[in-house]
Amino acid sequence: MKLKQIKGCAHYLKSPTNVGVLIDGKEAILIDSGNDTDKAKKIHRELETQGLSIKSIWNTHSHADHWGGNHYLQQKTGCEITSSKIEAAMINNNIMEPFYLYGAEPLKVLKNKFLMAKECSCGIFDSNHIDVAGRSVEIVDLKGHSPGMVGFKTEEGVFFTGDAIFSLEIIEKYKLMYSSDITGHLKTLDFLEKSDAEYYVPSHGDVFGFDGLKDLIEKNRDAIFRVNRILLDEMAEPASLEELLTSSMDRLGVSMNIGQHFLNRTTISAHLSHLCNEGFAVAQMDNNRLVYRTK
Numbered sequence: 001m002k003l004k005q006i007k008g009c010a011h012y013l014k015s016p017t018n019v020g021v022l023i024d025g026k027e028a029i030l031i032d033s034g035n036d037t038d039k040a041k042k043i044h045r046e047l048e049t050q051g052l053s054i055k056s057i058w059n060t061h062s063h064a065d066h067w068g069g070n071h072y073l074q075q076k077t078g079c080e081i082t083s084s085k086i087e088a089a090m091i092n093n094n095i096m097e098p099f100y101l102y103g104a105e106p107l108k109v110l111k112n113k114f115l116m117a118k119e120c121s122c123g124i125f126d127s128n129h130i131d132v133a134g135r136s137v138e139i140v141d142l143k144g145h146s147p148g149m150v151g152f153k154t155e156e157g158v159f160f161t162g163d164a165i166f167s168l169e170i171i172e173k174y175k176l177m178y179s180s181d182i183t184g185h186l187k188t189l190d191f192l193e194k195s196d197a198e199y200y201v202p203s204h205g206d207v208f209g210f211d212g213l214k215d216l217i218e219k220n221r222d223a224i225f226r227v228n229r230i231l232l233d234e235m236a237e238p239a240s241l242e243e244l245l246t247s248s249m250d251r252l253g254v255s256m257n258i259g260q261h262f263l264n265r266t267t268i269s270a271h272l273s274h275l276c277n278e279g280f281a282v283a284q285m286d287n288n289r290l291v292y293r294t295k
């Protein structure tokens with residue numbers, strides 16, 4: 001794991017979940033903290049080698065692969081951790097991710113490190129801007145993938161976008177990209193399309209420049225619209241959530257374990273509320289069975 005400069009104070013550590021590093025003198029602010037304790041140890045070692053101490057961690061959102069290193073780094077350095085209000089509530093209560101995916105006390109199989117990072121103490125951002133090295137870093141609302149996800153944009157034009165934009169490799173590999181709110185997710189893509197940063201740093205994948213932005217956003221939108229079309233087609237006959245999940249995953253060629261079942265079930269639920277709320281479909285009870293159908 002090697003610290004790489006992007007521009008100005010903005011650096012990053014390439015990792016399965018990239019870690020942004022904003023440098024202010026001898027201090028570093030991390031944007032997310034890696035998947036787990038192992039990654040956190042590597043982050044800590046590399047920053048120490050560079051003569052940097054960790055001042056704080058800013059979390060883009062509360063998915064465990066983005067804050068898996070929080071516990072270790074806070075114990076080791078006493079760093080302050082902050083996120084948006086709703087994401088901080090989940091980071092402070094690590095049961096929340098498996099709990100909301102399952103909707104009740106989760107199955108034991110869901111209580112794993114991929115869905116439950118070790119707890120830490122996380123505060124809430126109290127402003128839309130934070131000064132780093134005498135320049136302003138903007139905290140940007142990127143809700144959709146997660147309800148309170150934020151990104152960070154430096155004055156020098158480096159935009160850390162969390163999980164708002166997925167790389168082509170991820171779209172091709174997973175077919176269905178996790179989202180908790182499709183309406184919000186699409187608005188965030190519209191917003192990002194009009195943004196004017198020089199560099200974009202997605203949490204998964206490579207840094208890309210402004211030139212690649214429009215095309216990648218189009219691919220992200222296409223992936224969402226494709227799932228909408230499949231669901232509308234499947235809802236020609238009334239169908240339950242579980243039936244729609246199975247038929248849409250079959251059509252996308254995706255096979256799921258129990259964890260993926262609950263992640264994809266949440267995303268399909270988000271698609272269904274988007275399609276119902278936008279007037280393309282309705283949800284109704286049919287003999288104690290909740291079904292969705294096209295309008």
Ligand SMILES: [Zn+2]
Binds near residue numbers: 061063145146163
């Ligand atoms: Zn995420």
